[in-house]
Amino acid sequence: MIEHSKISKLSQKNLIRIENLTVEDINLILDTAKIFQGSNKEKNKSMPLLNGRTIINLFFEPSTRTLISFEIAARRLGADIINMNIEGSSLRKGESLLDTADTLNAMNPDLIIVRHSIPGSLNEIASRISCPLISAGEGINEHPTQALLDAFTIQNRGKNFKDITISICGDIEHSRVARSNYHLLKKMGAKIRFVSPNYFKPTDLDQFDVEYFDNLEAGISNVDIVMMLRIQNERIKEASVPSANAYFNDFGLTYEKLKRAKPDALIMHPGPINRNVEIESSLADDLDKSLINEQVENGVSIRMACLAIMTK
Amino acid sequence: MIEHSKISKLSQKNLIRIENLTVEDINLILDTAKIFQGSNKEKNKSMPLLNGRTIINLFFEPSTRTLISFEIAARRLGADIINMNIEGSSLRKGESLLDTADTLNAMNPDLIIVRHSIPGSLNEIASRISCPLISAGEGINEHPTQALLDAFTIQNRGKNFKDITISICGDIEHSRVARSNYHLLKKMGAKIRFVSPNYFKPTDLDQFDVEYFDNLEAGISNVDIVMMLRIQNERIKEASVPSANAYFNDFGLTYEKLKRAKPDALIMHPGPINRNVEIESSLADDLDKSLINEQVENGVSIRMACLAIMTK
Amino acid sequence: MIEHSKISKLSQKNLIRIENLTVEDINLILDTAKIFQGSNKEKNKSMPLLNGRTIINLFFEPSTRTLISFEIAARRLGADIINMNIEGSSLRKGESLLDTADTLNAMNPDLIIVRHSIPGSLNEIASRISCPLISAGEGINEHPTQALLDAFTIQNRGKNFKDITISICGDIEHSRVARSNYHLLKKMGAKIRFVSPNYFKPTDLDQFDVEYFDNLEAGISNVDIVMMLRIQNERIKEASVPSANAYFNDFGLTYEKLKRAKPDALIMHPGPINRNVEIESSLADDLDKSLINEQVENGVSIRMACLAIMTK
Structure with a gap:
């Protein structure tokens, strides 16, 4: 099994925009995903590189495939993933987005994955937290892991x-x-x-x-x-x-x-x-x-790669 | 601890109807549940036969006892279990049942547990997925794990x-x-x-x-x-x-x-x-x-048996 | 790593009211939290004292920080934690609070964490279950883990x-x-x-x-x-x-x-x-x-201490 210590770092702390990545960054993610593509076809899909890490899935828009794809990716890496249910959250009690960020950050997560409908909100959140942030889609700005899994699918063909x-x-x-x-x-x-x-x-x-x-x-x-x-x-x-x-x-x-x-x-x-x-x-x-089903399948491998790389 | 390799297979790929099971199938499930009935009374209830397996709990009807019973069963077996929240899902965006099945299937789950109100829907979903499907209740057709836990409870007495x-x-x-x-x-x-x-x-x-x-x-x-x-x-x-x-x-x-x-x-x-x-x-x-509380208690053991057997 | 067998017991079975605790109880919790405060700052935050234990988070009021704080605490201790979604539960089908308690209890949990708006409801639930109960807030009565984390934060300064x-x-x-x-x-x-x-x-x-x-x-x-x-x-x-x-x-x-x-x-x-x-x-x-962010951070350590102590 690959060791976490052998995985390289990205040039960026956060993964919010493909626009900010280098070609080396992109190739690092695509090459790392290739490793997990293999393990994801095994009976035992566990690749516990992230044992003892805490990852938070913070979704402000409804989602099936992206939320679950990140959740499965985190679980297969052995991380503790917490799904943050916005409907049942204290945002109802009037807590602001940034106070939510402060609160979650105080619990020492190793990574926060965020989907939000308002362009710019992810950089605001990222500025309040110590750990890296991965975008799971931000308004009409970008959806970086979708593009990465699409490129991975094209390359695989x-x-x-x-x-x-x-x-x-x-x-x-x-x-x-x-x-x-x-x-x-x-x-x-x-x-x-x-x-x-x-x-x-x-x-x-x-x-x-x-x-x-x-x-x-x-x-x-x-x-x-x-x-x-x-x-x-x-x-x-x-x-x-x-x-x-x-x-x-x-x-x-x-x-x-x-x-x-x-x-x-x-x-x-x-x-x-x-x-x-x-x-x-x-x-x-x-x-x-x-390639629609292959895109979904590759999404898990790409997100495992992103989680493993961004927590370096 | 029992090893997964020692557990036998069912005559059926899916567990949708008791009507399709043989007496041997039923006895296999009842006998396997007996093993877990013991471990479920221990302080450490872990029986990690399904490490690295991905199981999805896909509930289209509200539920307390069945959903949680399957979730606890999967956790005690060491599997990664994903609860699929239908309210917050892309079915809201108009995705069809079968597209949801395709999407989940593409993520290489080892088992999908489904509850749905429409008779026949489980066979439709099963026809789209590669892994086995266990019914958690289907319309007025059948609720097979309930009958199994009831029989187990009767036998235990x-x-x-x-x-x-x-x-x-x-x-x-x-x-x-x-x-x-x-x-x-x-x-x-x-x-x-x-x-x-x-x-x-x-x-x-x-x-x-x-x-x-x-x-x-x-x-x-x-x-x-x-x-x-x-x-x-x-x-x-x-x-x-x-x-x-x-x-x-x-x-x-x-x-x-x-x-x-x-x-x-x-x-x-x-x-x-x-x-x-x-x-x-x-x-x-x-x-x-x-026997009402015994039925609930035995439900976890029966579901552990079903999960372990169906993922063979 | 600390062993679960080395941790002392509280004078009480349940943690519902600070009013019922002794000074020794309080010091036991504060001293134990100190251990986890260190591990929570590591990359690998896993302190798997509670492997194979089943903990249920039963929240009848919305919550962000307390629910997630308990969930993270349980995960870092290696326990299986089940979040009970009241909206999607059979309370909708008219099941009473006490029947819910009976049902959950029958699944052999090692601990149930409950938040409820009605004063007195936690003692009612505790009287129906075999395992300890920790309050996550009860009406206007008490919110014991909040006071414990506040005291821990004061002591840390x-x-x-x-x-x-x-x-x-x-x-x-x-x-x-x-x-x-x-x-x-x-x-x-x-x-x-x-x-x-x-x-x-x-x-x-x-x-x-x-x-x-x-x-x-x-x-x-x-x-x-x-x-x-x-x-x-x-x-x-x-x-x-x-x-x-x-x-x-x-x-x-x-x-x-x-x-x-x-x-x-x-x-x-x-x-x-x-x-x-x-x-x-x-x-x-x-x-x-x-100290607002320190309070949140310390909340995870205090809750890990409470979970470890109450499951003795």
Whole structure:
């Protein structure tokens, strides 16, 4: 078994933005995840590198896959993980975010994982605590472990980032997944396209070094990877978004539209998927083309790598 | 300590219905539970047969005793158990049941425990996952671990199934406990009576090889075990059910009515009890007659046995 | 590492009221906490004295710091801790408090930690269970582990209880923290003042051997410790409480008012604080004067001590 002392450190104390990572940081995480990918297929998945460490899962937004993915990752590493239930918490009694941070910090955790809907809140929390902080998603800013697991999944399929073109498609405006993936893939040398209907075109498009398309078929033509995004209904304030049906006709990925991509093109989606809205249901389940389940599986290995590295 | 490698396998991959088990399966579970019954009375209750295994408790209905019973069972076996909070989950974001199954399955669990209100849903989930599934109750179909712990409790009191008559009494129509107990006790050779008011008479009564009574006193006359059922208000749509008081007068078990059973007859109830509705409060607490607390205690041992056997 | 067999027993089976403890009991807990205070600052915080023990956190009131503090304490001791989610529990199905106690007790826990809003409920629960019970707060009666961690924090600052005067200030009427601290500090020989506006003056003031002040500045003049209380809005029925602003002007602790205390006076608050209501925000954060974070940190060590001692 790998020893914790053999694992290298990141250049950053916190993992809040892919934008702040070096290529070496990214490769360190991807290479470390490779170790856990093996142990996660064993009957005994225990890799107790973090015995006696205290990790807190502090989620201010509901979540299934990310919360549980971090929880399983921490457990397999032997850490004590505490899920912080915001509904039943003293935030109800009017305690502020920063007082919560102070309180948790005083209990000497080794790491705090935070999801919050307000951009900037994670840096505020990080400034109050002694231990590292890992983002589990922050407003529309970034969702760094999602991008890391996506890159890991692409790499596992034998792709070389420098040789491929990836189309990120759909609700780009409200997507932290798109932003994190953009920064990561760009650093690794991939060519990136943003593809969205006009009402989901990011208002800060000029900040990104991408080819932009407002048409799905043109946008995915001849690409290696089609990364569909979830429509973030909970973050949408505009009334201009059409019905699910109309969206599917226009921007839903189908077998038919996929013909425009390379013949061996692969499909990704951060989940949870809206079937027959963002993607044809049978295509999502087509294991020859869809990496959706591999993304979830790799998420545990990536998060084990992040926990092991960030607690160094 | 017993080793995991010494434990036998069940004839079935999943534990959804007692109806599908063989007598050998049932005896394997009862015999294995006997081992854990001893360790559960020690100060150190750890029996770490399942170190490094990941178990998910996926409950779509509220529960105290069953959820916690499985959680304690998993912890005492050294497994990592993840409680899946449906209220805070992405089912809120519109994720379907089967997508949730896919997601959890991708995280390589070794076992998933599921409670769901819709009959048939457990087989649907089981068909999407690689690991075994244990039912923690499915609609009005079955609640197999409840029947197993009931049988274990009866056996612990020195009863031989072939020699006894058991009356299952009350809201049979809406009771998965009644159905699981019927199948288990029938396979083990016991004589079974169903006793209910007419409005709780099962519509599929002809499917069961039982003596049926619509009168409690006649129904329990000269029996060895009186198994009272909970009124499943959450599953009752009919307006024809009388008041709690009227029900108690008619079908509530009292010291007086119990005189009709054998002098050493024992009382069971799957809990939580409605005091002075299904059963006289003081009779429920009478440790000479009531096995209610023993049922709960034995539940942990039975579930440890199920977890250890199903992960083989 | 300390061995569990070397730890002494308390004079009481349960820890519900400081009032029932001896000075030896209190010193045993404080001395044991000192051991864990060291290990809690290590990278590996594991002190697995309670391997294989089952502890249940049974909270009927919302909580952040106390629930998590007990959970972290139990995990660091290697125990299996089960958080009992009251919202999702069968209390919804109408199960009574005492039936819940019976059910949990039947699962052979080694310790149950309970918070409940109704005075007297903890003794009722304790009478139904075989294992010890630790209070995590009971109505307005007592909150014993809070008083213990407060005493531990005072002692850690080199204070001798016999030499100091402590002012407990604010909403005394509704505060279980005030009551537990009164009993503990009195037993240890400290001089105690109660300081409150008239509308928070305890109706049973004659039960306490204190100097009473209805003015904050006079009440803290020349004291060693100023212990501010949280306004317990959730327990206040009177309409006579003024606005937050008016309260702050009158009874909020400020740098200005603090000049009346000794020059090296220390400030405490059980949290969560209402900033600029009970205490000037910058004063709460002033690490030269405020022990608030130390109180939280010491809470984990005190609770580890209580868990280790009460499971003897």
